[in-house]
Amino acid sequence: MPHTDTTRTTDPELPARIVMVGCGHMGFAIVRGLLGSAPDCAIVAVETSPQRREMLTEFGGIAVTDELEIAPGDFVVIAVPPQVFGDFAAAQRHKFAPETPVLSVMAGLNAGTIAEALGTTQVVRSIPNTPSEVFQGMSVYYAGPAVAENTVAQSDLLLKAIGKALRVDSEELIDDATAFCGGGPAFVSYIVDAFCQFAADRGFTAEAGREMAVQVFGGTATLIAHSDKPPMQLCREVMTPNGTTERGIAAFDAAELKNSVMTALAASAQRSRELASAMSSGAGAGAADE
Numbered sequence: 001m002p003h004t005d006t007t008r009t010t011d012p013e014l015p016a017r018i019v020m021v022g023c024g025h026m027g028f029a030i031v032r033g034l035l036g037s038a039p040d041c042a043i044v045a046v047e048t049s050p051q052r053r054e055m056l057t058e059f060g061g062i063a064v065t066d067e068l069e070i071a072p073g074d075f076v077v078i079a080v081p082p083q084v085f086g087d088f089a090a091a092q093r094h095k096f097a098p099e100t101p102v103l104s105v106m107a108g109l110n111a112g113t114i115a116e117a118l119g120t121t122q123v124v125r126s127i128p129n130t131p132s133e134v135f136q137g138m139s140v141y142y143a144g145p146a147v148a149e150n151t152v153a154q155s156d157l158l159l160k161a162i163g164k165a166l167r168v169d170s171e172e173l174i175d176d177a178t179a180f181c182g183g184g185p186a187f188v189s190y191i192v193d194a195f196c197q198f199a200a201d202r203g204f205t206a207e208a209g210r211e212m213a214v215q216v217f218g219g220t221a222t223l224i225a226h227s228d229k230p231p232m233q234l235c236r237e238v239m240t241p242n243g244t245t246e247r248g249i250a251a252f253d254a255a256e257l258k259n260s261v262m263t264a265l266a267a268s269a270q271r272s273r274e275l276a277s278a279m280s281s282g283a284g285a286g287a288a289d290e
Helices: 025-037 050-059 082-095 111-118 130-134 149-160 172-182 184-201 206-225 231-238 244-254 257-280
Strands: 017-021 042-046 063-065 075-078 102-104 123-127 137-143 163-167
Touching (some): 025 042, 025 130, 075 149, 082 111, 102 149, 111 257, 123 149, 123 172, 137 149, 137 172, 172 184, 172 257, 184 257, 206 231
Parallel strands (some): 017 042, 017 075, 042 063, 102 123, 137 163
Antiparallel strands (some): 123 137
């Protein structure tokens, strides 16, 4: 069963230096989150793209390089696209020690594959999401029995510096979390866009539609978070017999919206498993998102 508390015999702190390998959407979101929540933590961004290096340099607050260097005590976060991880590992494996702590935020690569490729036993596999950039991330992570308590604790602290973190005991659940948490912001944004489109079609300005949609979704999320009631009960409390909301929910049910959402999540989770299988066999895969 998943749990959020990691048993510790010490009171760990964030690593003195975090080496962020890859600063695409997810890597940059984590960097921005850490700069805001843990300003005393030194961050080194390793990025091969000249354009991204220039952007990171202009952003400030971190060291930027195109060459990976790992010093004793460094904590490495790997956020490269999973389809290029094989080439990265082949070129950089010699820089990792068996005790180098690694937190992976790559979709579709299991912990064993990463550990074998890099030659370190200290691999924590996680799936964060882009709201980490504003300290509202939801990360799910897995650490196997060979991972040291301190590595787990520091991974937990790092992920909680950018939002909330949930540890699971089964790595299988990471694929489901990839759909739920990793893809969740995209799925929610897709639905928010439908609300915005409705507002625009009805004559509201784009700014008004966006403001209403953001407040409705954000306010509802806050309401659910502060309530002991199941979400569907809160839904029914808005519905009055033969009322406007009931009519709208009936339209959702007629279109099988809930089944469509479940199908989309299942498809996303299955794709994560396909990627994991392809990557672990060395066959490679197509582009994967974060």
